[in-house]
Amino acid sequence: MTLEMGLWRTEGNKLVRIAPTSVGLESQLEDFIESDPDILGKKLLIIGRQVQTAHGGFIDLLALDESAAVHVIELKRDKTPRDVTAQTLDYGSWVATQSRDQIKAMFEAYRPGLALEEAFDTTFNDTLPEEVNAEQVFTIVASHIDPATERIVRFLNENFTVPINVVFFRHFTDQGSNYLARTWLVDHEGVTPAVGTGGKKKTRETWNGTDWYVSFGDDPTGRNWSDARKYGFISAGGGEWYSRTVKNLKPEARIFVNIPKAGYVGVGIVIGPAEIFDRARVNIDGVEQSLKGQTLQGSYHYGPGDELAEWVVPVKWVHTVPREAAFWKRGMFANQNSVTKLRQQFTIEQVSKAFNLDS
Numbered sequence: 092m093t094l095e096m097g098l099w100r101t102e103g104n105k106l107v108r109i110a111p112t113s114v115g116l117e118s119q120l121e122d123f124i125e126s127d128p129d130i131l132g133k134k135l136l137i138i139g140r141q142v143q144t145a146h147g148g149f150i151d152l153l154a155l156d157e158s159a160a161v162h163v164i165e166l167k168r169d170k171t172p173r174d175v176t177a178q179t180l181d182y183g184s185w186v187a188t189q190s191r192d193q194i195k196a197m198f199e200a201y202r203p204g205l206a207l208e209e210a211f212d213t214t215f216n217d218t219l220p221e222e223v224n225a226e227q228v229f230t231i232v233a234s235h236i237d238p239a240t241e242r243i244v245r246f247l248n249e250n251f252t253v254p255i256n257v258v259f260f261r262h263f264t265d266q267g268s269n270y271l272a273r274t275w276l277v278d279h280e281g282v283t284p285a286v287g288t289g290g291k292k293k294t295r296e297t298w299n300g301t302d303w304y305v306s307f308g309d310d311p312t313g314r315n316w317s318d319a320r321k322y323g324f325i326s327a328g329g330g331e332w333y334s335r336t337v338k339n340l341k342p343e344a345r346i347f348v349n350i351p352k353a354g355y356v357g358v359g360i361v362i363g364p365a366e367i368f369d370r371a372r373v374n375i376d377g378v379e380q381s382l383k384g385q386t387l388q389g390s391y392h393y394g395p396g397d398e399l400a401e402w403v404v405p406v407k408w409v410h411t412v413p414r415e416a417a418f419w420k421r422g423m424f425a426n427q428n429s430v431t432k433l434r435q436q437f438t439i440e441q442v443s444k445a446f447n448l449d450s
Contacts, residue, residue: 098270109264120260131230131273135156136215148182158220158226160227162230165178186224192293218424221295229253235261244257296435305347306427307319307326314328318385319406322375326371328400328402334400345359347442358410358411362407366404409446
């Protein structure tokens with residue numbers, strides 16, 4: 092049964108029905124969605140409009156949601172039921188083959204001069220996930236639908252869990268005011284994104300095998316960044332969950348150090364394996380010395396066999412800045428792990444530029 096929306100104006104004890112009109116609506120919907128994609132009922136970041144596929148078609152709108160799933164948004168306009176559903180799925184099959192880098196290139200062509208990482212952070216107040224376009228969602232936008240379109244979409248969605256849906260808009264004019272009403276053909280909360288089947292496509296950035304992210308928990312009652320800068324080390328502790336990843340760092344690895352809620356403060360090269368604090372040694376004026384024996388501003392938990400002990404990795408700094416001069420830009424990578432592989436090229440490029448590493 093085809094959906095219909097009704098709107099009534101109250102006049103005392105009477106209800107006066109307002110007749111819908113579709114005059115000019117479908118030609119405007121694409122503009123409305125591009126300017127405010129939230130009208131689709133979910134926060135989205137538009138990443139392209141009239142995006143050309145490899146098969147000659149043009150996708151009306153492409154967007155990312157907070158999980159970096161790609162939404163294919165296609166307006167019905169005057170297409171037949173078979174055409175609009177087939178075209179939407181065809182576009183979706185092409186989108187599913189696109190790599191992370193290709194998705195970024197689409198956005199950069201759509202919004203020149205703005206990095207996808209920055210735009211994602213601005214929209215969702217979060218870092219762009221490592222996996223981009225691992226899933227897809229297909230949406231048909233219409234001012235009205237016919238029984239055939241409804242049957243096809245429900246059949247695909249409810250019988251085969253294809254994440255395709257119709258968002259149905261109606262335009263109302265009443266006493267000089269214009270209103271836009273929206274409803275969904277299938278319960279919107281029940282639509283599950285499709286997992287891409289592109290095989291070899293790269294939905295995440297490739298790790299270069301060298302660069303690592305380090306979260307340095309500078310704290311007034313604990314470890315101190317000034318100590319790390321002066322004596323050449325990074326450290327983590329307070330439990331196995333915090334210290335275990337530090338042990339992944341090997342000599343010659345390059346580390347990018349971030350102080351949570353402050354920013355990036357240093358880049359360096361690992362020069363030795365991780366050691367528990369009371370056995371850790373650092374290079375001072377070319378001479379290896381015990382870190383425990385130095386004058387330190389911070390407080391470091393240690394003790395033989397202590398699972399809460401601090402673990403230390405010696406580092407030769409390439410560039411460091413005080414905490415007060417920490418560098419941060421929207422969209423850069425941050426993670427709660429003490430150490431993890433740094434895949435995000437955007438962060439590497441931004442920190443390298445800020446610290447003049449290329450020169």
